[in-house]
Each structure stands twice: as structure tokens, then as C-alpha cells.
Amino acid sequence: AQKVTQAQTEISVVEKEDVTLDCVYETRDTTYYLFWYKQPPSGELVFLIRRNSFDEQNEISGRYSWNFQKSTSSFNFTITASQVVDSAVYFCALGGPNDYKLSFGAGTTVTVRA
Amino acid sequence: EPEVTQTPSHQVTQMGQEVILRCVPISNHLYFYWYRQILGQKVEFLVSFYNNEISEKSEIFDDQFSVERPDGSNFTLKIRSTKLEDSAMYFCASSTNNGELFFGEGSRLTVL
Numbered sequence: 001a002q003k004v005t006q007a008q009t010e011i012s013v014v015e016k017e018d019v020t021l022d023c024v025y026e027t028r029d030t031t032y033y034l035f036w037y038k039q040p041p042s043g044e045l046v047f048l049i050r051r052n053s054f055d056e057q058n059e060i061s062g063r064y065s066w067n068f069q070k071s072t073s074s075f076n077f078t079i080t081a082s083q084v085v086d087s088a089v090y091f092c093a094l095g096g097p098n099d100y101k102l103s104f105g106a107g108t109t110v111t112v113r114a
Numbered sequence: 115e116p117e118v119t120q121t122p123s124h125q126v127t128q129m130g131q132e133v134i135l136r137c138v139p140i141s142n143h144l145y146f147y148w149y150r151q152i153l154g155q156k157v158e159f160l161v162s163f164y165n166n167e168i169s170e171k172s173e174i175f176d177d178q179f180s181v182e183r184p185d186g187s188n189f190t191l192k193i194r195s196t197k198l199e200d201s202a203m204y205f206c207a208s209s210t211n212n213g214e215l216f217f218g219e220g221s222r223l224t225v226l
Binding site for chain 2: 033037042045091093095100105106
């Protein structure tokens with residue numbers, strides 16, 4: 001069975017602070033995919049990143065960066081120099097090798113205060 | 115940029131009524147999905163659809179639910195007889211075979 005744990009329920013920071021969101025996953029698959037989605041207050045799910053299990057390179061996209069550590073089954077997400085517009089719920093998700101049924105974590109609510 | 119579109123954005127219905135939620139996936143995508151999110155909870159997989167048939171469904175997706183791709187563009191989710199606990203945000207998603215799911219903006223269903 002696949003499981004995603006986002007231990008942080010809520011994080012509140014002041015603008016320009018960095019914030020790191022933790023994601024730990026469990027799977028028996030050797031090939032799998034990890035995702036991060038952003039859900040702003042308007043409710044839609046915005047795709048941020050997809051990473052396959054064979055690619056452990058960290059990735060940076062603007063103020064966003066991701067740290068994939070297969071040894072600890074973690075796929076953490078950092079927002080650098082946070083802005084008020086980053087306020088949202090962030091979901092980590094896990095997909096299997098042959099289907100794209102995603103298992104979502106419970107989400108972390110990030111509030112960035114001006 | 116191509117996107118997944120969903121209608122209606124919000125529907126209010128009486129318990130026991132049938133509801134159809136509509137989705138237009140991204141045009142070159144082959145895989146289609148419905149997910150739901152009960153208010154304040156995690157997003158849950160309902161069903162995946164490929165090559166005009168269901169490829170996988172969750173235990174949530176019981177006989178009250180059905181999906182259909184009636185033409186080349188629409189992908190619908192029907193709830194035959196709604197219950198209070200069906201109140202949720204329903205997300206449609208689509209992907210190519212690279213597994214990168216793109217979600218629509220969601221349809222909020224309120225069952226009274």
C-alpha cells in the first residue's frame with residue numbers, strides 16, 4: 001500500500017522567511033513518482049513538480065526547490081524568501097509505476113504574513 | 115496554455131437527486147481521472163479511465179458513481195442518487211502517458 005505523510009499541519013512565517021515542507025512516503029514499488037501540488041484559497045490544484053524514483057537530483061525552480069532523499073523516503077519542498085502569494089495548502093502525492101492513481105498526503109497549510 | 119476545464123463550478127442539489135459533473139480534459143491527453151476532496155480533508159482518488167473504460171477505481175467509487183466519455187472531448191462523472199456525504203470538491207484530471215497529472219479547478223458539490 002502507498003502512504004504519504006505530511007507531518008506539519010500548519011506553518012506560519014513572515015514574508016521573506018524560508019519555509020520547508022516535509023513529505024515522507026511509503027511504497028513497495030521500485031518505480032514510482034512523487035508530486036507536489038499547491039491549493040490556493042480559490043481551491044484549484046496547481047501542479048508544481050513531478051519526480052520519478054530514479055532521479056534523485058535536487059531541483060530548483062525560481063524560489064522553489066525540492067530535496068529528494070530515497071534513503072529516507074523523503075521529498076521535501078522549500079520555498080525561499082516566501083511571499084504572501086505563497087499562502088496555500090501544499091500537498092505531496094505519490095503515484096505508482098503503471099497507473100497514475102495518486103495517493104495524497106493530508107496537506108500542509110502555509111500562511112505567509114506580511 | 116492548455117488546461118482542464120470543469121463545469122459547473124458549484125452545484126447545490128437535494129439528497130437523492132442525480133448529478134452530472136462535466137470535464138473537458140486537455141486535448142492530447144489519454145488518461146482521465148476523478149478525485150474528490152471533502153472539505154478540509156485530503157484529496158482522494160476515485161477512478162481512472164483509459165481507452166474508453168475504467169482502469170482502476172477506489173472503494174469510494176461504488177455503484178452510485180459512473181463515468182463516461184460520451185464524445186471526443188467530454189469526460190463526465192455521474193452520481194446517481196446523491197447523499198449528504200457526497201458533498202465535496204470533485205476534481206477532474208488528465209495526463210499523457212508520462213504521468214504528469216493536470217487538474218481542473220474543481221466542481222464543488224453541496225448536497226442538502
